[in-house]
Amino acid sequence: MHEIQAIDAHGHYGTYPASSAQERSNPLVCGFMSASANEVASRAGAASVQWSIVSPLAGLLPRGTDTDAFAGNEAAFREIPQVPGLLQYVIVNPLQPRTYDQARAMLKASWCVGIKVHPEEHCYKIADHGRELYKFFEEVGAPVMTHSGCPNSLPADFVPFANDFPSVRLLLAHLGNGNGDNQRPDLQVRAIQAARHGNLWVDTSSARSILPGLIEWAVSEVGPERLLFGSDTPLYHVAVQRARIEAAGIPPKAKRLILRENALKFFKLDPALTTRSFAR
Numbered sequence: 001m002h003e004i005q006a007i008d009a010h011g012h013y014g015t016y017p018a019s020s021a022q023e024r025s026n027p028l029v030c031g032f033m034s035a036s037a038n039e040v041a042s043r044a045g046a047a048s049v050q051w052s053i054v055s056p057l058a059g060l061l062p063r064g065t066d067t068d069a070f071a072g073n074e075a076a077f078r079e080i081p082q083v084p085g086l087l088q089y090v091i092v093n094p095l096q097p098r099t100y101d102q103a104r105a106m107l108k109a110s111w112c113v114g115i116k117v118h119p120e121e122h123c124y125k126i127a128d129h130g131r132e133l134y135k136f137f138e139e140v141g142a143p144v145m146t147h148s149g150c151p152n153s154l155p156a157d158f159v160p161f162a163n164d165f166p167s168v169r170l171l172l173a174h175l176g177n178g179n180g181d182n183q184r185p186d187l188q189v190r191a192i193q194a195a196r197h198g199n200l201w202v203d204t205s206s207a208r209s210i211l212p213g214l215i216e217w218a219v220s221e222v223g224p225e226r227l228l229f230g231s232d233t234p235l236y237h238v239a240v241q242r243a244r245i246e247a248a249g250i251p252p253k254a255k256r257l258i259l260r261e262n263a264l265k266f267f268k269l270d271p272a273l274t275t276r277s278f279a280r
Contacts, residue, residue, distance in 0.1 A: 008053065010205040013036060040233055055116040060121040073099065077106055088111050089114050095122055123152070138165050147173050172202045174188070175215070202218070206232075227262065
């Protein structure tokens with residue numbers, strides 16, 4: 001399947017900060033989960049990934065309300081178009097309102113193809129801020145990717161907003177992640193099934209995706225059209241995450257949809273787009 005030039009719908013770049021006592025006691029792990037934009041692109045290229053859609057770790061971490069998504073977006077907007085193989089998510093944080101106008105402006109650039117929200121790292125509940133966010137998503141018409149599966153971002157909490165805003169396309173990250181609900185692996189799939197307008201998807205960027213049967217079960221429940229390949233690079237190794245899709249017990253057509261075709265439709269990317277630096 002390496003002839004398929006994949007699209008990684010969930011990536012990052014930058015330094016993973018040691019923000020907790022546990023992380024500070026083990027700096028090697030933080031180093032392993034850090035990578036420059038060029039390193040992320042190089043690893044992706046070696047795994048036959050044509051495009052990685054990334055957000056800067058500096059805009060998400062360390063966890064808490066002091067994280068500056070605005071500054072992280074500004075740095076990414078300058079750097080990402082200079083790195084072949086990368087496209088940008090602009091981070092929107094409702095607790096940092098100026099990221100709304102920032103996103104309006106950045107989404108006009110060809111390399112900025114979607115919005116990223118992270119209720120866990122930015123410490124707000126999607127149930128409390130979802131309507132405000134969805135109104136904005138509807139206004140700008142951009143696809144959205146969100147962390148999901150933890151207490152502030154339970155997949156079921158997105159469903160009422162998905163049902164009220166049928167034009168908004170939202171990608172739930174981390175198939176199988178259920179840290180906030182007794183480790184249940186089915187939360188993202190059940191949310192997709194509950195969305196009345198077919199406007200929820202899930203990416204495969206979870207440590208749980210290595211479980212035998214999870215990818216296959218998700219495909220049987222919602223169809224391969226609802227899954228997008230994601231690696232969560234550099235926190236996980238992109239080649240390993242891709243190998244899980246390639247080894248899945250699903251038809252070759254389903255693998256092609258997950259690795260590439262679904263992302264082309266979700267992000268409305270031109271399939272003829274080549275891996276190159278964008279002209280500013």
